[in-house]
Amino acid sequence: xxxxxxVPDGSLEKKWDRHRFELKLVNPANKRKYxxxxxxxxxxxxxxxxxxAELGYEVEVFCFQDSPRRAHSIAAQGGINAAKNYANDGDSxxxxxxxxxxxxxxxSREANVYRLAQISVHIIDQCVAQGVPFAREYGGxxxxxxxxxxxxxxxxxxxxxxxxxxxxxxxxxxxxxVGAGKVRLRPRSEMLxxxxxxxxxxxxxxxxxxxxxxxxxxxxxxxxxxxxYGNLFYLSTNAKGSNxxxxxxxxxxxxxxxxxxxxxxxxxxxxxxxxxxxxxxxMSESLRNDGRIWVPQRQGDARPPSQIPENERDYxxxxxxPSFGNLVPRDIASRAAKKVCDEGRxxxxxxxxxxxxxxxxxxxxxxxxIRDKYGNLFEMYERITDExxxxxxxxxxxxxxxxxxxxxxxxxxxxxxxxxxxxxxxxFSDHGANRLGASAxxxxxxxxxxxxxxxIGDYLARSRFxxxxxxxxxxxxxxxxxxxxxxxxxxxxxxxxxxxxxxxxGRLMWDDCGMSRNxxxxxxxxxxxxxxxxxxxxxxxxxxxNEQLNQSLEKAGRVADFLEFGELVCRDALERRESCxxxxxxxxxxxxxxxxxxxxxxxxxxxxxxAGEDSPPKLNKEPLTxxxxxxxxxxYQ
Amino acid sequence: xxxxxxxxRQKGPKDPGRIVTYDMPDVNPDMSFLEALxxxxxxxxxxxxxxxxFDHDCREGICGACGMVINGIPHGPRRATTACQLHLxxxxxxxxxxxxxxxxxxxxxxxxxxxxxxAFDRIIAAGGFVSVPTGxxxxxxxxxxxxxxxxxxxxxxxxxxxxxxxxxxxxxxAMLFVAAKVSHLGLLPQGRPERRDRARKMVEQMDxxxxxxxxxxxxxxxxxxxxxxxxxxxxxxxxxxxxxFAERPEAE
Numbered sequence: 001x002x003x004x005x006x007v008p009d010g011s012l013e014k015k016w017d018r019h020r021f022e023l024k025l026v027n028p029a030n031k032r033k034y035x036x037x038x039x040x041x042x043x044x045x046x047x048x049x050x051x052x053a054e055l056g057y058e059v060e061v062f063c064f065q066d067s068p069r070r071a072h073s074i075a076a077q078g079g080i081n082a083a084k085n086y087a088n089d090g091d092s093x094x095x096x097x098x099x100x101x102x103x104x105x106x107x108s109r110e111a112n113v114y115r116l117a118q119i120s121v122h123i124i125d126q127c128v129a130q131g132v133p134f135a136r137e138y139g140g141x142x143x144x145x146x147x148x149x150x151x152x153x154x155x156x157x158x159x160x161x162x163x164x165x166x167x168x169x170x171x172x173x174x175x176x177x178v179g180a181g182k183v184r185l186r187p188r189s190e191m192l193x194x195x196x197x198x199x200x201x202x203x204x205x206x207x208x209x210x211x212x213x214x215x216x217x218x219x220x221x222x223x224x225x226x227x228x229y230g231n232l233f234y235l236s237t238n239a240k241g242s243n244x245x246x247x248x249x250x251x252x253x254x255x256x257x258x259x260x261x262x263x264x265x266x267x268x269x270x271x272x273x274x275x276x277x278x279x280x281x282x283m284s285e286s287l288r289n290d291g292r293i294w295v296p297q298r299q300g301d302a303r304p305p306s307q308i309p310e311n312e313r314d315y316x317x318x319x320x321x322p323s324f325g326n327l328v329p330r331d332i333a334s335r336a337a338k339k340v341c342d343e344g345r346x347x348x349x350x351x352x353x354x355x356x357x358x359x360x361x362x363x364x365x366x367x368x369x370i371r372d373k374y375g376n377l378f379e380m381y382e383r384i385t386d387e388x389x390x391x392x393x394x395x396x397x398x399x400x401x402x403x404x405x406x407x408x409x410x411x412x413x414x415x416x417x418x419x420x421x422x423x424x425x426x427x428f429s430d431h432g433a434n435r436l437g438a439s440a441x442x443x444x445x446x447x448x449x450x451x452x453x454x455x456i457g458d459y460l461a462r463s464r465f466x467x468x469x470x471x472x473x474x475x476x477x478x479x480x481x482x483x484x485x486x487x488x489x490x491x492x493x494x495x496x497x498x499x500x501x502x503x504x505x506g507r508l509m510w511d512d513c514g515m516s517r518n519x520x521x522x523x524x525x526x527x528x529x530x531x532x533x534x535x536x537x538x539x540x541x542x543x544x545x546n547e548q549l550n551q552s553l554e555k556a557g558r559v560a561d562f563l564e565f566g567e568l569v570c571r572d573a574l575e576r577r578e579s580c581x582x583x584x585x586x587x588x589x590x591x592x593x594x595x596x597x598x599x600x601x602x603x604x605x606x607x608x609x610x611a612g613e614d615s616p617p618k619l620n621k622e623p624l625t626x627x628x629x630x631x632x633x634x635x636y637q
Numbered sequence: 638x639x640x641x642x643x644x645x646r647q648k649g650p651k652d653p654g655r656i657v658t659y660d661m662p663d664v665n666p667d668m669s670f671l672e673a674l675x676x677x678x679x680x681x682x683x684x685x686x687x688x689x690x691f692d693h694d695c696r697e698g699i700c701g702a703c704g705m706v707i708n709g710i711p712h713g714p715r716r717a718t719t720a721c722q723l724h725l726x727x728x729x730x731x732x733x734x735x736x737x738x739x740x741x742x743x744x745x746x747x748x749x750x751x752x753x754x755x756a757f758d759r760i761i762a763a764g765g766f767v768s769v770p771t772g773x774x775x776x777x778x779x780x781x782x783x784x785x786x787x788x789x790x791x792x793x794x795x796x797x798x799x800x801x802x803x804x805x806x807x808x809x810x811a812m813l814f815v816a817a818k819v820s821h822l823g824l825l826p827q828g829r830p831e832r833r834d835r836a837r838k839m840v841e842q843m844d845x846x847x848x849x850x851x852x853x854x855x856x857x858x859x860x861x862x863x864x865x866x867x868x869x870x871x872x873x874x875x876x877x878x879x880x881x882f883a884e885r886p887e888a889e
Contacts, residue, residue, distance in 0.1 A: 051771040066692055066751075067758050069798055070700040086778060122774075129774035131767045131821065131828045133791040140781025158791060164699055165794060172766035179762035187755065210747055239694040273667050278675055279696045380698065383715075383722050386667075449771045497682045499675070544687055548649065549748045551690055552682065 001256060001609045003622040006410040007111040012628050016115045019411070023454055024461035031056035034460050035219035037204055039191045039246055041068030043163070043441060044424025045225030046170035047448030053177035055453060060217055061174070061183055062206060064190045064241055064554075069171045072227055072239040073444060076163025077284035077377065078147065079155035080127075080441040082120040087144050091152040093117045098629065100439060103149040103329050104404070104432020105581035105597065106631050107259070109605070109624060111411060112430045119446040124156055126449060130169035134158050147437040148285050149329035149636075155438040160284055160376045166441055170448070186217075190554065191246045192482040194222065194253045194420065197474045200463075201250075201420035205482045209554060212546040214482055216475055220465050221419045221456055224250060225448065228403035228425040230263065232562050232569065233514070234506020236400035237269060237282040243558040244565050247407050247426050255415040256607035256620060258408035258428025260565070261573035264435055264582045265515050266401030267333035270384055270394075271353045280399040281384060283356070284377055285437040288326045290361035290370065291394070293317050293333070295354050299344035305355055305393050316340055324636040331434045331582045332636060334398035338515050339593070341397075348395045357393035398515060402440060404431045404582065405572075408607040408622070412455035413447060416607075419463070421456060423447035428605065433581025486546050489556045494539030498555045501536050505559070505566055508532070513570050518586040522574040526567060533563040568608055568617060575619060578602045599631050638666055638730040642677065644689055645737040646749055654746070656735070666726040670713065671696060671703060673725060691750040698722040698862065701797030704804070705750045706737040711801035711860040719799065719862045739800050741809035743847040754800050756846035757814060764838035765818045767828050780826050787825070794821040795863040802857035802865075808849030813857040815839050816873035817865045823876055833880030840877050 008019040026034070034057050038049045041063040053059045063071060083096040097117040101108060124142070128134065134156050135143040144153040158165040177183040188209040195203035195216065203218040229244035230236035251257045268283045294315045296308050316336055318325045328336075337354050340346065347353045362370055367390060371378070378389045385395070406429055407415050407422040415422050424444040431439065468475065508528055512521035536559070544550045579588040579595030580602075588596045604621040611618050640661045647654030664673050671693050678688035694702040698719040705720055707713035713723045728734065736750065744752040782790075794817070802813035819836045822828030828835070851870060858867045 047771075054770045065694060065700075065702060066754060067701075067798065069758070069761075070694055070702050072695060072700070074700050075695045075697050084777070122772075124777040125774040126769075126771060128777040128780075129767065129769045129827055131790075131825050133787050133794050133821065133825065134777075136782050136784045136787040138784045140783050141778050158794075161699065161795065164797075165791075168794065172761060173769075173771075175758065175762040176766045176768060178758075179764075185758070187758070239700060240696060241694050274665055276665060276668050276672050276676055278669070278672050281697055379717075380722070383698075383718060383724070384669075386724070386726060453771070497679055499679060541682055543682060543685065549690055549751060552688060 001416060001618070001620050003256070003408065003416070003607055003620055004410060005109065005622055006412055007109070008411065012111065012114045015111050016118060020454055023458040026457045026461045028056055032058055034058065035060065036221050036223060036456065037217055037219040038062070038223045038225060039204065040071065040225035040227060040424070040426070041171065041174070042071035042073035042225060042227055042424060043167055043170055043444030044448040045071070045223070046167065046174045047445050048223055048225060048423060048452050049183055050170060050173035050177055051449050051453040052456070053182035059177070059183045060186065060219065062186045062189045062191060062204070064188065064209060066188055068174065068185065068187060069168065071167065072242050073167045073441070074164045075239065076441055077160045077282065078286040079145065079157035079162045079438040080123065080166060081147070081154050081438040082124045082156060082442065083117055083154060084121055084124060086142060087153040089152045091154050095152065096120060096154065099150050100430065100436060101432070101629050102634060103436040104434055105634055106432065106599070106603070106626065106629070107262070107580055107624065108430050108432030110626055110628060115451070116430050116443060116446050119450045120442050122450060123442060123445045127166055127169050130173060132158060132165045132169045145286060145289060146327065148288060148327045148333065149436040155286070157286070160286070160374060163441060166445065170445070192249065192557070193478045194250045195475050195478045196253050196417060197468055197472055200418045202468060203475065205478050207482070210549050212548055212550065214479060216470050216479055218468060218470070218475070220460060221421065223421045223423060223452065223456070224407065224426050225424045226426045228406070229565065230400045230403055232506070232566055233400040233509050234503050235272065235277060235280050235510070237266060237280050240279060243561070245558050245561045247422070248561045248565050250407060250415065250417065250420060252610050254417045254610065255420055255422070256408040256609050257405070257568060258605050258607050259405040259572065260569045260608065261513070261576055261583050262404035262433050262581060263400060264330060264402040264404060265334040265398045267330055267337055267398050268356060268396045269399035269401070270381065271348055271397040273349070281380065282399070282401060283381060283394065283396060285330070287356060287374060287377060290373070291326065291356040291358050292360060293326050293354055293356055295340045295345040295347060301345070305347070305357070314340070314345070321636045328636045329434055329436060334515060335584060337398055353395040353397045355393035356396045358389065359393070362390065402435055404429060404433060404435055408605065412458065413452050414455070414459065419459060421452055423452055433583055485557070486553065489540070489542050489553060489560065490546065492537060492540050492542065494541050496539050497541055498552055498559050501532065501540060502555070502559045502562065505529070505532060505563060509566055509569070513573050516584045516586050517573050519574065522570050525570045526574070529563065529567045529570065536560065536563055571617070572606055572608065575606065576602060603631070638664055638725065640664055640673070640725070640728060641733045643733065643735045646689070647746055649748055650745060664725055666724070668725050669696070669721055670707065670723040670725065671721050689750065690748045693721055696721040699797060701799040704739055704799045704801060706739065706804060708735055711739070711804040712862050717862055717864050739804035741803045741848070743809060743811065744800060744803060756848070757798050757800065757811070759846060760811065760815060760839050760842045761818065763842035764835040765822070767822060768831060782825060790821050790824040793817045793824070793865065793869050796865055797863055799862065801860045801862060803848065805856040805860035806849065807854055807856070808852060810851045811843050811848040812851040812870050812873070813861060813865055815843050816869040819873040819876055820869040823872070833876050836873055836876035837880035
């Protein structure tokens with residue numbers, strides 16, 4: 001497999017401008033002759049669908065939720081970055097670019113990240129014009145705040161519901177096109193396979209989740225905006241429905257999978273409370289602006305927090321990283337929390353928690369200011385834990401939150417299957433080995449509003465498409481494959497529920513491929529996953545039939561894919577013999593416990609290629625070259 | 638703790654449906670209500686019975702997917718809380734709990750607790766947006782928005798589109814949902830040019846979908862998990878009247 005990144009020549013600042021000029025255009029009158037299929041309606045999918053339809057393309061959009069407005073982008077809390085420098089604190093496109101490359105531990109593609117920083121400023125303008133009610137100063141100007149991994153205030157927000165407001169903006173733009181007849185909307189529809197004809201992505205196999213009917217949608221290009229795969233770990237901050245199926249099916253049809261082991265563990269989540277736990281809840285990173293993180297200095301100190309005097313507390317992030325303090329990037333904050341808990345200084349049930357304390361901020365600013373900034377987050381915390389964070393510190397612990405890995409794409413966001421574009425969290429993206437806070441919303445919208453709509457036109461203009469019908473052998477084959485799989489799932493008729501398999505896989509992944517990883521653990525996972533998968537196909541119990549709303553069947557298909565995909569994640573983690581960003585290999589650390597990268601041998605994107613059921617996947621490498629940035633040991637001290 | 642659940646079971650749109658009683662002898666008060674349903678479903682699967690179908694996704698109270706009437710109240714007894722954020726500690730040991738789907742003409746039942754809320758999407762498609770194509774926006778700070786106005790718009794914009802307002806209304810009206818969007822966009826300078834047209838088009842679509850009219854009962858405000866206020870309906874009525882009588886284009 002050849003990995004052509006297609007990064008344009010020229011200086012970093014000029015690449016995107018120049019590239020846009022070089023892209024071929026589709027004549028406005030011809031655009032309506034092209035049909036583009038978009039899967040997923042989060043920030044990336046909805047913004048792409050809206051923009052493509054505005055340009056004149058025929059668009060068909062699919063989501064598994066009952067409404068496109070429910071895609072998981074809706075749950076993003078903290079904010080969206082943009083290099084506007086409204087705060088006049090020294091921000092610039094270059095600084096956002098540099099922070100993002102450094103935050104990602106130098107494992108992202110320089111040109112992509114620079115383009116992202118350039119586009120960030122237009123995103124804010126677009127969203128404001130759509131009526132996104134961003135926070136404002138009394139004078140009417142937009143407010144910004146700071147976030148982890150940066151020393152400037154460049155994060156725009158709408159209370160603690162920024163993702164919701166941005167998504168509603170994109171959703172409404174898309175619904176305008178639905179009303180205008182340019183977008184055909186297909187909710188409660190799940191993509192089960194990709195249709196590839198003559199080496200190009202031409203369609204999808206889709207299951208109607210209400211009737212169970214399988215159908216084939218055909219078009220001239222396919223866009224996957226299907227989000228991340230954090231639910232591989234069962235417990236994560238992702239919505240229950242988030243899954244890997246769409247990109248995994250595309251992988252099995254020829255799309256390379258980039259850096260699957262780059263997963264992000266978010267430091268501030270509400271700790272697990274019991275066996276029945278179905279998901280974990282994030283407490284926005286923005287809380288680290290005013291909250292101070294600490295644990296008792298002494299091991300096993302069981303006193304309530306209010307009775308632990310100041311000099312017996314360890315504000316470990318402020319101690320270890322004086323210049324960034326509580327605002328170090330997520331991977332660093334998460335590992336530090338694990339470290340103090342491993343030392344026996346964790347708080348709460350099982351010692352798996354650290355305090356996030358607002359007492360100082362409340363003293364300094366008053367309760368009203370804190371309520372204004374974080375009120376809804378505090379309420380959510382209280383609702384879940386029954387504890388009042390205005391009075392006692394929050395207890396938090398890291399949890400799986402985001403996946404930097406995803407399908408490999410070139411500079412045009414096209415995968416290794418021509419005509420298959422991948423945007424948002426679903427692609428291996430611009431975040432390298434670790435994403436900075438408030439950058440996921442930025443990337444999703446940059447891809448959907450401002451990059452894909454240009455680049456996809458170039459592909460369409462350069463290609464010739466013959467009309468294909470549902471009778472093409474490739475189309476029929478994909479449909480039959482999906483049908484066979486469903487029948488197989490329904491006919492196992494074993495004893496164990498789908499959730500019990502999912503939970504077991506998740507625990508296994510968390511133990512052996514979670515916050516820190518080592519060769520022995522990864523080897524163990526690689527032998528246990530196939531055994532679990534075998535047991536799944538022998539003993540899973542999926543009740544009911546296909547021809548109805550059958551949520552067990554939906555879950556079963558997704559878990560079956562996770563059971564294959566988990567192996568690839570562990571394999572990638574094993575091959576990456578270095579520590580970088582969210583990927584911490586215990587064998588590769590300094591005597592002080594800091595991660596050690598191997599730039600000489602591993603400064604590349606690992607792009608895995610499917611080689612059939614019976615062969616191990618093939619590893620391809622896209623070397624990362626840094627022309628504008630010096631590769632440094634990441635330091636936040 | 639022990640709970641007895643009486644749950645609405647309905648195989649499909651044509652099935653008349655019925656209440657089925659399930660004993661939950663050993664639930665944990667720290668569970669969310671949906672986690673209790675998860676546990677029940679696991680048991681049903683073990684017994685070979687069809688698990689209860691219900692919509693849910695984020696389980697953080699923001700996606701708006703979940704929604705069920707719990708003891709006669711949409712999303713259950715706790716104020717400003719979605720079903721997914723409702724914890725069993727809200728109930729007492731030994732309580733009996735009735736669980737039913739949203740019931741409204743415009744929300745036909747699909748199965749068990751799952752209903753079809755696509756009417757909401759069609760209302761948004763009719764006018765719930767600002768007509769601003771990608772790429773045509775001025776600088777974000779070009780037009781100042783007073784903090785008070787932005788805050789009020791945000792209060793309205795918090796609507797999660799769950800449909801609790803409709804389920805709680807004796808008339809099955811969607812006025813609060815529509816008013817929240819009309820107010821959110823109409824308050825901001827960016828949304829003002831289309832303000833009255835928007836109200837008219839959205840209300841007309843609401844009527845076409847079979848939602849009832851508003852009689853100021855106020856149940857919707859009490860049931861809303863995001864505490865959207867009734868006063869937004871007054872705001873919408875103003876825009877609607879002007880849009881209908883003062884400015885209706887003759888050509889339509």
